[in-house]
Amino acid sequence: MSGRIFTGDELTRDLTVECDVCVIGSGAGGAWTAHELVKQGKTVVMLEEGGYHTRREFDMTEPRAFQNLYQELGNRAADDQSITILQGRSVGGGTTVNWCSSFRTPERILKVWRERHGIDTLSAATLTPHWEAVEQRLRIATWPQEMMNANNKVLWEGLGALGYERGLIRRNVNNCLNLGYCGLGCPVDAKQSMLVTVIPDAVEQGLTVYANTSARVLDWDGRRVTAVRAEVIDDATRKPTGVKVVVKPKLTVVSGGAINSPGLLMRSQLLSEGRVGEKTWFHPVLMMMGLFEHEVNAFHGAPQSVYSHHFIERGPGKMGYFLEVPPVQPMLASTVLTGTGPETLELMAKLKHLNVMLAIHVDGLLPDEEGGTVRLRDGAHSRYAIKYGFTPAHWEAFRSSCKEMAKLQFAAGAKQVRSLHLSPVTLDSAAEVDKLDDAKWEAMQVRVATAHQMGGCRMGKDPATSVVDPHLKYHSLDNLFVVDGSVFPTSLGVNPQETIFGIARWAATHIGQAV
Amino acid sequence: MKMYLPPPGSKPSRRGVLKKGLLGGALLALGGGAFLFTRKSVEVEPPADGLKVLTAREFAVLTSLSYRLLPRREGFPTVELVQVARGCDRILTLVDPTALTETKQLLVLLENALPNFLFGRRAATFTTMSTDDQDAVLSEWQHSRITVRRSGFTALRSLVMAAYFSSDTTWPGLGYPGPQPGIYDPNAPVWKGNGAERPLGNGTFLPPPAPAAVDGGTP
Numbered sequence: 001m002s003g004r005i006f007t008g009d010e011l012t013r014d015l016t017v018e019c020d021v022c023v024i025g026s027g028a029g030g031a032w033t034a035h036e037l038v039k040q041g042k043t044v045v046m047l048e049e050g051g052y053h054t055r056r057e058f059d060m061t062e063p064r065a066f067q068n069l070y071q072e073l074g075n076r077a078a079d080d081q082s083i084t085i086l087q088g089r090s091v092g093g094g095t096t097v098n099w100c101s102s103f104r105t106p107e108r109i110l111k112v113w114r115e116r117h118g119i120d121t122l123s124a125a126t127l128t129p130h131w132e133a134v135e136q137r138l139r140i141a142t143w144p145q146e147m148m149n150a151n152n153k154v155l156w157e158g159l160g161a162l163g164y165e166r167g168l169i170r171r172n173v174n175n176c177l178n179l180g181y182c183g184l185g186c187p188v189d190a191k192q193s194m195l196v197t198v199i200p201d202a203v204e205q206g207l208t209v210y211a212n213t214s215a216r217v218l219d220w221d222g223r224r225v226t227a228v229r230a231e232v233i234d235d236a237t238r239k240p241t242g243v244k245v246v247v248k249p250k251l252t253v254v255s256g257g258a259i260n261s262p263g264l265l266m267r268s269q270l271l272s273e274g275r276v277g278e279k280t281w282f283h284p285v286l287m288m289m290g291l292f293e294h295e296v297n298a299f300h301g302a303p304q305s306v307y308s309h310h311f312i313e314r315g316p317g318k319m320g321y322f323l324e325v326p327p328v329q330p331m332l333a334s335t336v337l338t339g340t341g342p343e344t345l346e347l348m349a350k351l352k353h354l355n356v357m358l359a360i361h362v363d364g365l366l367p368d369e370e371g372g373t374v375r376l377r378d379g380a381h382s383r384y385a386i387k388y389g390f391t392p393a394h395w396e397a398f399r400s401s402c403k404e405m406a407k408l409q410f411a412a413g414a415k416q417v418r419s420l421h422l423s424p425v426t427l428d429s430a431a432e433v434d435k436l437d438d439a440k441w442e443a444m445q446v447r448v449a450t451a452h453q454m455g456g457c458r459m460g461k462d463p464a465t466s467v468v469d470p471h472l473k474y475h476s477l478d479n480l481f482v483v484d485g486s487v488f489p490t491s492l493g494v495n496p497q498e499t500i501f502g503i504a505r506w507a508a509t510h511i512g513q514a515v
Numbered sequence: 516m517k518m519y520l521p522p523p524g525s526k527p528s529r530r531g532v533l534k535k536g537l538l539g540g541a542l543l544a545l546g547g548g549a550f551l552f553t554r555k556s557v558e559v560e561p562p563a564d565g566l567k568v569l570t571a572r573e574f575a576v577l578t579s580l581s582y583r584l585l586p587r588r589e590g591f592p593t594v595e596l597v598q599v600a601r602g603c604d605r606i607l608t609l610v611d612p613t614a615l616t617e618t619k620q621l622l623v624l625l626e627n628a629l630p631n632f633l634f635g636r637r638a639a640t641f642t643t644m645s646t647d648d649q650d651a652v653l654s655e656w657q658h659s660r661i662t663v664r665r666s667g668f669t670a671l672r673s674l675v676m677a678a679y680f681s682s683d684t685t686w687p688g689l690g691y692p693g694p695q696p697g698i699y700d701p702n703a704p705v706w707k708g709n710g711a712e713r714p715l716g717n718g719t720f721l722p723p724p725a726p727a728a729v730d731g732g733t734p
Contacts, residue, residue, distance in 0.1 A: 002708050002709060002710045002711075003708050003709075004707060004708040004709040005707040005708055006707075007707075052705075052707070054703065054705050055699075055700065055703045056700070056701060056702070056703040056704075056705055058699065059694070059699045059701070060693075060694030060695075060698070060699060061683070061694070062680075062681060063677075063681035066677075067609060072610065072611065072614070073606065073609055073610065074677075075610065075614070075673065077670075080662055080663075080666045081665075081666040081669045081670055082666075137720055174717045174718070175717050177695075177698065179694070179695055179698065181694060187694075187698050187699045187700070188698065188717060189716050189717040189718045190717050192717075192718065193718075195718075196716070196717065196718025197718045197720065200706065200708075200713055200718065200719075201720070203707075203708040204708065204713060237608070237609070238609050299691060300695075329691075330680045330685065330686065330689055330691055331676075331677055331680040331681050333680075334676040334677070334679070334680040335672075335673040335676045335677055335680075340583070340584050340650075340653060340654075340657065340672070341583060341584060341585075341586050341650070342586055342588065344584070344585070344676070345585065345586070345588045345591060345688075348680070348685075348688070348689055349588075349590070349591075349688060349689065349690070351689040351690060351691055352689075352690040352691070377613055378613075379612060379613050379616075380611050380612070380613040381611055381612065382611050383611035383613055383614060422657055422658065422665065422669075423658065443662070444662055444665040444666055444669070445665075
């Protein structure tokens with residue numbers, strides 16, 4: 001039985017649909033859940049707020065990609081702009097625009113979840129068969145060192161020179177041409193995103209996808225969700241068309257990702273006494289920019305192929321971090337860089353010679369952390385009130401990571417290194433890294449970004465301290481599950497997509513049994 | 516219900532960039548209605564195809580802002596050529612209504628003579644100031660001790676930069692060659708199921724063939 005993908009332009013009349021399961025969101029969690037459920041013979045309807053954009057539109061230009069494929073055109077941010085939030089919004093969700101890095105969940109994180117949050121359902125042994133299946137389907141494999149681009153080579157060589165731990169990243173690609181535009185939608189479908197793999201696989205087996213269809217509220221009565229009320233969004237204007245879609249499922253799976261999943265629950269008055277939207281983890285990212293004599297051309301080549309977990313555990317009371325690099329393409333680079341006027345253009349003129357390094361901080365593991373909070377915003381449609389609580393441990397780690405990144409960049413041959421403070425610190429040698437101690441380490445004085453959003457619907461055994469149970473069922477409802485990164489009680493310390501894939505594939509078994 | 520606790524030293528934020536505590540509210544009031552705002556703005560010719568969401572005055576502020584954030588530099592197109600302020604207007608048609616409202620408030624705040632007078636003793640609107648004074652105002656916003664001004668600066672800067680560097684006319688100045696040619700296929704098939712055969716491609720998956728039966732193994 002073949003299913004179908006409907007897009008907003010085809011949805012011109014109000015519609016009511018009945019099904020076994022309604023999956024809300026088509027990213028890493030929703031896609032794998034829907035895929036496994038249709039394999040079980042369930043009738044599944046998937047709602048996706050974003051559009052169905054395919055390689056026919058993936059022309060590798062930033063304006064088109066940010067408009068079509070990112071939440072709020074790439075401008076999602078904390079209320080005070082202290083964190084820029086990059087998050088996907090289209091069929092395939094974040095997997096359509098991420099940089100392909102694939103890691104299994106670290107054992108130490110599963111241990112924390114087990115010991116501190118009572119999550120006795122998830123272990124490496126439980127998840128391994130799911131990871132193996134995912135890795136086979138998505139062709140996850142180590143990216144060959146000889147294909148490494150110069151931007152990653154800076155990190156690789158810096159790590160080698162300083163004797164730090166380093167590794168090659170496994171990527172979910174097939175026949176990858178090493179172009180470098182993973183973040184703008186792969187123009188040859190080499191990236192094994194949900195868009196080109198698991199979702200079409202599921203459609204072949206009967207999945208119905210409604211793209212440009214934004215779930216606005218869950219109707220519920222007693223302990224059961226009775227309907228999902230959605231509205232069709234005009235893909236060009238991003239405004240509601242007025243057409244309504246009502247889905248009446250036996251069971252509902254919310255997979256909108258951290259931020260949007262809590263948003264939907266809050267609009268539905270499913271608040272878990274205020275815990276929904278709390279303890280949102282961002283893997284806060286600090287960046288350092290290295291200027292090299294030779295061309296780095298960080299806009300081309302597989303964006304991420306090297307990592308280091310050398311600083312992932314820094315001792316009691318300290319926040320760990322891991323190191324990777326991003327692609328550096330013009331529009332995104334210009335918005336992330338600090339400075340004005342001639343200074344900006346001077347830097348941008350050196351784009352070919354710039355290396356950017358990322359330190360990704362592992363939040364949610366220290367006792368005093370509150371993380372981020374997502375709340376509804378008056379008068380908004382797709383925007384939320386988002387705050388993030390930086391602690392002294394954050395600032396200590398940020399300072400440390402920026403110094404280490406500078407050392408690595410100099411070790412790899414950088415002529416100059418610059419921080420992304422509003423008043424940037426410029427270093428001319430590794431001997432000067434302590435100048436970073438004098439920089440202003442506070443919100444809105446230094447650029448912080450996130451590409452990994454987690455938490456907000458955290459799982460746990462105790463209904464008084466969590467939102468979903470260790471099987472991902474919403475505590476107080478019998479037919480509502482949340483399956484995405486929002487259920488993580490902490491951040492991960494690795495790029496999150498494979499963890500979400502594995503957990504979704506695992507959860508689909510008992511979700512199917514609950515229908 | 517456990518309440519969110521802001522980090523030490525920060526002010527509670529309820530509704531976006533501008534509405535941050537008393538001082539933010541006061542800044543808004545200054546931006547919204549004080550008498551010095553009645554001072555004239557520079558008039559700027561609107562784009563030939565009109566404005567979608569900005570007023571003429573807001574367009575003028577963005578035009579002045581883009582001149583200061585992106586001064587002329589050899590090898591780079593001018594802001595007039597790229598039509599940066601028009602680009603901002605078009606971007607703003609796509610943002611959430613609350614983000615549009617806040618952007619407009621920020622532009623009013625930047626333009627308003629009263630806060631500019633209070634903070635910098637410059638009794639002129641932003642668009643009518645000398646370029647040196649405009650640079651000084653922007654620097655004050657960028658380095659202000661008041662978070663709302665730093666946040667506002669960052670938001671407006673990002674908007675202007677996105678509008679400018681979204682243009683491929685900037686690429687030569689960057690030394691950016693653009694995407695590799697001959698890859699993108701504007702006629703690539705779009706498959707939506709409904710009984711149609713799914714085209715083979717990099718995303719399709721054929722399970723590895725089962726090992727061939729070995730003859731002679733059976734008794």
